Amino acid sequence: MPYKAKPIEKKYFTIGEVAKDLGVATSLIRFWESQFDFISPKKNSKGNRKFTQDDLKKLKMVYHLVKEKGYTLSGAHEHIKTHKDKIETEAEMINSLKKIRGFLEEMKNQLP
DSSP: OOOOOOHHHHHHHHHHHHHHHHHHHHHHHHHHHHHHHTTTOOOTOOOEBBOOOOHHHHHHHHHIIIIIIIHHHHHHHHHHHHHHHHHHHHHHHHHHHHHHHHHHHHOOOOOO
């Protein structure tokens, strides 16, 4: 039986990669980092941020509340304190649906 290689999963992401994934400016990522104390990426010796999957999950949660649901920053703080598990699940579901939609649109574009 042939060896099946396991896909390599990135452990760290640059701020540029995170901003591109969320579709926002890097300055907004830095601003959210200053406003939400639970977002704290590691920094290398040069001071460059290294975001983990967990950091991405937290940023997507903030993005979902502020950009998609229209919460103010203080409203997002309060909502996260009281409904963190529900928000994470909802944000993950929306992200999955966006991936499926992208896949379906790509398939549609390939049809003759």
